[in-house]
Amino acid sequence: MGNCSNNEASFKSSNNNDYLRTGTINIIKRNYLGNKIGVSKVSFENTTPIKLQTSIGFLGNRSIKVHGCIIPGLDPRGEMDKECQDNYIFFIINSSVLCALFDGHGKEGKKISAFCIDFVGTYIKKYINKFETDPEETLSKMLEKCDKKLNRSKIPNEMAGTTAVAIYINANNIYSASLGDSRGIIATINDVFIPAPIPTHNFYKPVSVKKYLKPVALTTDQKPNHEDELVRIKDAGGSVEQITDEFGRPVGPYRVWVKNKDFPGLAMSRSIGDRIAKRVGVIAKPVCHDFKLYEADQFIVIASDGIWDVMENIEVVNFVEKYKNQCIESTDLFPAKPENSSIARMLCEEARYRWYGIIEAEDVMIDxxxxxxxxxxxxSSPSKTQVKERNVQAFLSIAISPDINNTSSTEKNLNLLLD
Structure with missing residues (x-):
């Protein structure tokens, strides 16, 4: 996140809990050396949530509420039309919860995430008994079969695909399967306070909580510069590099490329779709985990990188803890505030608010x-002493030298990259 100075943004409200519909931000102009040379004022109107849901049910004898929200991204300058490519689905069936979230990318990303929603909805209803008897294997097969069926469909997916997070929860356990960099975490009561980082810009709502919570990862992001993933991609004939700007400087995350080519540029090592990337080591086999569910566990958050790119796990946990009991109903009204929003919408609005700071510093679009x-x-009295350490499969991220791909350093032009 970049630093912002003397911000005159008009997204401020007299009520610190409100998120406004319109406002103005100051985007920093920089020269080729990265030095600030001016400021560009940009006014824009935020997009309205396109999917808001709340359901209630039970996990065994424990009551639950499930909330969902999608907020479309936006180009603040209005120069590009941005089609929303996120989607989700959830069910409460037989005292269990099944949910899946997808974040599409590429030209057909919206169609692909919608295809996955349809496939998962049908699959869950058809195989609900298998989820109860063998949940981890059934989650894994669901995502792998979804990928295969997409490949047989008429949707072009050579250079398009989606991330996926699928979770099954019953009264005693949590099972997860994930592809890419969408993520799931669970908040559990903790004995000690975990400090949250302070954002380096002014666009955030200060949060203080009375209850000490700890975020526990339910999934692990899968990036091409993770050591095991990199080996597989290289063995398949692919390369992993960052893109370069017009001055040849590396920019952004490591991406998967066909060797000596400027495509596909995928910033993850596993996904649904992405046929060209599948030829060079990207796979659709999800990383799966299972965990015990404890009385000390408070809530679960599954989200696309539109949240994780601007908020750390502990920030998400503390934000949800502060506002979840204040939220009264779920609407798409502005200004968004606890009285007219679900906790899912409040979290999405906070993430969008934090994107303003990224935009001012880096002149990007809101995801x-x-x-x-x-x-x-x-x-009433959850036992913290019974909670055992729960860890996801760890990947070792490594820095990649220009010659690790055994090829000349091929510049990947930012303008050629399909987002």
Whole structure:
């Protein structure tokens, strides 16, 4: 995140809990050395949430609320039409919860995430008994079969695809399967306070909580510069490099390329779709985990990188803890505030608010933002001593030297990259 100076943004409200519809931000202009040379004032109107849902049910004897929200991304300058490519689905069936979230990318990303929603909805209803008897294997097969069926469909997916997070929860356990960099976490009661980082810009709502919580990862991001993933991609004939700007400087995350080519430029090592990337080591086999569910567990958050790119896990946990009991109803009204928003919308609005600071410093677009939040009923005296350490499969991220791909350093032009 970049630093912003003397910000005159008009997204401020007399009520610190409100998120406004319109405002003005100051985008920093920089020269080729990255030095600030001026400021460009940009006024814009925020997009309205396009999907808002809330359902109630039970996990065994424990009552739950499930909330979902999608906020489309936006080009603040209005120079590009941005089609929302996020989507989600959830079910409460037989005292269990099944949910899946997808973040599409590429020209057909919206169609692909919608295809996945249709496939998952049908699959869950057809195989609900298998989720109860063998949840981890069934989640994994669901996403792999979705990828295969997409490949047989008429939707072009050579240079387009989607991330995926699918989670099954019953009264005793949580099972997850993920592809790409969408993420799931669970908040559990903790004995000690975990400090949250302070953003380096002014666009955030200060949060203080009375309850100490700890975020526990339910999924692990899969990036091409993770050591095991990199080996597989290289063995398949691919390369992993960053893109370069007009001055040859590396920019952004590591991406997957066909060796000596400027495509596909995929910033993840596993996904649904992305046929060209599949030829050079990207796979659709999800990373799966299973965990015990404890009385000390408070809520689960599943979200696209529209949230994780601007908020750390502990920030998300503290934000949800502060506002979840204040939220009264779910609407798409502005100004958005606890009285007219679900906790899922409040979290998405906070993430969007933080994107303003990124825009001012880096002149980028606001990403699509989506999440599912599963609130678990409070247990009167949860036992923290029974909670055992829960860890996801760890990947080792490594820096990649220009010659690691055994090829000359091929500049990947930012303008050629399909987002």
């Amino acid at each position: 699509d933002i989506s999440c599912i939040i599963i609130e678990l009923d409070e247990v």
